[in-house]
Amino acid sequence: GAVVSQHPSWVICKSGTSVKIECRSLDFQATTMFWYRQFPKQSLMLMATSNEGSKATYEQGVEKDKFLINHASLTLSTLTVTSAHPEDSSFYICSARALKSYEQYFGPGTRLTVT
């Protein structure tokens, strides 16, 4: 149980285009999902917290107009990187938390390369 999937697992896009990453909880309902970014050999950096049916809460320094988060259902959250640039190239990981649980289950991550 407690499986989280992400799609795509990797994506290469051109500078200026937008990329959408999906995060799904497959066998539980996730009231809260978290989006992280991780650069090589660095620690996880929390980007935003998204609660089903409400606006995401962004961490300081993360541009909400650039990283659009939608948590439209209890099993799906999406992160759209708008007008991507090479410096946005990173490993994006989502995690999901079930109702009345403190544990976070991580998705397998999406590697984004912007050329």
Add this chain to the structure above:
Amino acid sequence: GQNIDQPTEMTATEGAIVQINCTYQTSGFNGLFWYQQHAGEAPTFLSYNVLDGLEEKGRFSSFLSRSKGYSYLLLKELQMKDSASYLCAVSDGSGNTPLVFGKGTRLSVIA
């Protein structure tokens, strides 16, 4: 404030035992987690401690002392595949608040 400290790197020999320590200072406490992360992959759950004491799960054990703000992850009979980063994380609030992660300990297992 929130602060979680763990060593940056450790090296241990195959077949040996290694202990990775974690100290934390958070505004609240609802449990401590250990995750394993291999290079290029997402973290995977190892253990969860909310009460003081030792939790054993196969070759891995995790210990918690809430009064000392201290935890450790113990890995026995080390294997080469245990080379990874180990992340200590604390739940300091409600279900809507994210885990607070340490920077991780990179463990290298050598022959």
